[in-house]
Amino acid sequence: MSKINVKNKDIAVPGEVLAVGMESFPGIGTYREGENIVASRLGLVQLDGRTIKLILLSGRYIPKRGDTIICKVIDVGFSGWRLETNGPYSAMLSMKDATSQFIARGADLTQFYDLGDQIVCSITNVTSQKLVDVTMKGPGLRKLSGGRIIEVSSNKVPRIIGKQGSMVSMIKDATKCNITVGQNGLVWIDGSPEDELLAITTIRKIEEESHLSGLTDKIKEFLDKNKKTQKTDK
Amino acid sequence: MAYKERLNGRKFDETRKIEAKAGVIPRADGSAMFKIGNTWAYAAVYGPRNLHPKFLQDPSKGILRCNYNMMPFSSSGDRVRPGSSRRSKEISLVTEKALLPVLDLSEYPNSVVDVFIEFPQTEAGSRCAGICAAAMALADAGLAMKDLVAAVSVGRVDDKLLVDLDYNEEAYEEGPVADIPIAMSPNYGKVTLLQMDGLISKEQLKKVIEMGKKACKDIYEVQKKALKDRYKI
Numbered sequence: 001m002s003k004i005n006v007k008n009k010d011i012a013v014p015g016e017v018l019a020v021g022m023e024s025f026p027g028i029g030t031y032r033e034g035e036n037i038v039a040s041r042l043g044l045v046q047l048d049g050r051t052i053k054l055i056l057l058s059g060r061y062i063p064k065r066g067d068t069i070i071c072k073v074i075d076v077g078f079s080g081w082r083l084e085t086n087g088p089y090s091a092m093l094s095m096k097d098a099t100s101q102f103i104a105r106g107a108d109l110t111q112f113y114d115l116g117d118q119i120v121c122s123i124t125n126v127t128s129q130k131l132v133d134v135t136m137k138g139p140g141l142r143k144l145s146g147g148r149i150i151e152v153s154s155n156k157v158p159r160i161i162g163k164q165g166s167m168v169s170m171i172k173d174a175t176k177c178n179i180t181v182g183q184n185g186l187v188w189i190d191g192s193p194e195d196e197l198l199a200i201t202t203i204r205k206i207e208e209e210s211h212l213s214g215l216t217d218k219i220k221e222f223l224d225k226n227k228k229t230q231k232t233d234k
Numbered sequence: 235m236a237y238k239e240r241l242n243g244r245k246f247d248e249t250r251k252i253e254a255k256a257g258v259i260p261r262a263d264g265s266a267m268f269k270i271g272n273t274w275a276y277a278a279v280y281g282p283r284n285l286h287p288k289f290l291q292d293p294s295k296g297i298l299r300c301n302y303n304m305m306p307f308s309s310s311g312d313r314v315r316p317g318s319s320r321r322s323k324e325i326s327l328v329t330e331k332a333l334l335p336v337l338d339l340s341e342y343p344n345s346v347v348d349v350f351i352e353f354p355q356t357e358a359g360s361r362c363a364g365i366c367a368a369a370m371a372l373a374d375a376g377l378a379m380k381d382l383v384a385a386v387s388v389g390r391v392d393d394k395l396l397v398d399l400d401y402n403e404e405a406y407e408e409g410p411v412a413d414i415p416i417a418m419s420p421n422y423g424k425v426t427l428l429q430m431d432g433l434i435s436k437e438q439l440k441k442v443i444e445m446g447k448k449a450c451k452d453i454y455e456v457q458k459k460a461l462k463d464r465y466k467i
Contacts, residue, residue, distance in 0.1 A: 011462045014336075014373050015381030015421040031380075038421075040338070040380065042373045042461055057465060059376025060263055060282055062341065088282040088296075088345035129293055129343050155376070211465055 008047050012039035018052050027053025044211055061087035061154035061184040063132045065123055070182030073117045076109050086184045091132035093121060098136050118144040120180055147190025150200055152207050154185035159210040160203055167216060174223040175199040198226055237392035237409060241402050247445055249398040254460035256374045264375025268367035271400060272357035277367035278350045279375040285346035296339035300330040300349045302364055308355045325361045332365050332417040332427035338378040358401045359387045365417045370457050383426060384453040385417035388446040390434050395442045397449045416446040420454035
């Protein structure tokens with residue numbers, strides 16, 4: 001039997017031996033060195049059957065196929081747009097993937113998306129050299145207007161969204177804001193200024209306490225309390 | 235007069251007081267502070283991020299760029315002139331080479347990871363403190379690493395071998411002195427930095443490196459604890 005040195009939700013540091021023996025398997029954020037399973041990143045231990053993996057707590061956004069992200073247009077070319085992804089790599093939106101409308105040869109592409117526009121798009125392909133292709137064809141993919149964008153750690157996005165989007169819909173209901181969460185850690189919020197502010201404080205709170213358990217209840221309580229004070233203020 | 239006991243009252247294999255903390259600079263992607271005695275190092279990691287000029291890009295892996303910088307009035311001597319110098323360039327380079335063996339940047343082709351190490355005050359052993367802080371900051375930035383890197387200076391003053399020399403020991407005038415900074419990956423026992431200034435015999439060198447390895451393991455425990463405390467419940 002292999003010996004496991006850690007418990008669920010322990011924090012692992014690079015180089016730390018998590019388990020000894022060939023019965024356990026290394027998952028994300030770990031590697032095998034002889035008999036040992038060793039952590040290769042800073043993260044929260046998760047024992048998943050015989051697999052030992054880490055939930056990462058920090059790090060920049062690295063593009064992945066299928067991610068829905070919020071991007072800024074940084075360049076308009078002949079055949080498409082270059083987008084900033086809030087990570088080390090920029091993405092390319094080609095004319096073909098941007099719209100189903102007919103675009104005449106040599107047309108001015110700024111009439112669709114201009115420099116500085118924020119858009120929600122989905123990643124269709126990432127090459128080994130991290131060339132990123134995105135598309136605008138899909139439900140919810142659009143140009144953003146109004147509202148504001150805040151930056152959170154991309155590792156915390158799953159907690160902000162919650163199981164089947166439970167957390168983000170809770171915030172939406174409580175604050176009456178429109179919210180779009182990009183996998184790259186950019187969150188678009190649109191509502192009245194007070195509501196936007198409450199949504200932002202809530203998201204910051206989730207980001208800070210994302211590694212604690214019982215987060216959903218805590219956030220529910222926080223939202224209820226703050227909604228009340230907002231009402232009495234008025 | 236032989237060097238019988240240390241000027242500062244420490245034991246020969248005792249380091250100065252160490253304090254470490256991770257996540258001290260919120261705007262950075264990863265950061266850490268490492269204090270050993272009066273030498274204070276702050277490291278901030280930015281990236282992986284887009285790398286320009288383009289000819290520096292490596293399509294097979296990301297690159298690491300370290301920057302060692304002492305603040306103008308950080309040392310007890312003259313004012314340090316701001317900006318890079320021959321000395322700071324060398325230390326930046328050896329820091330980079332001390333960290334690269336444990337760091338895996340193959341996931342981030344064409345990008346760069348920048349490490350800025352700042353010293354508000356120094357009193358000997360700054361490159362070692364810088365490496366300790368940088369290793370913690372890289373781990374805090376969520377980068378893939380085989381292991382952390384711990385570093386300490388060891389050496390000889392007169393006929394005594396000792397760990398973590400302070401300024402008075404480095405400047406000891408009544409006998410020969412050797413100052414040897416060592417960095418190593420504690421779990422693998424591999425040395426990633428070994429430099430020397432001064433005179434020492436082969437036997438003494440072997441012995442003093444063993445002392446350094448032991449001190450590095452103790453420092454590793456401090457680094458580990460600081461990283462774990464960052465997310466303590």
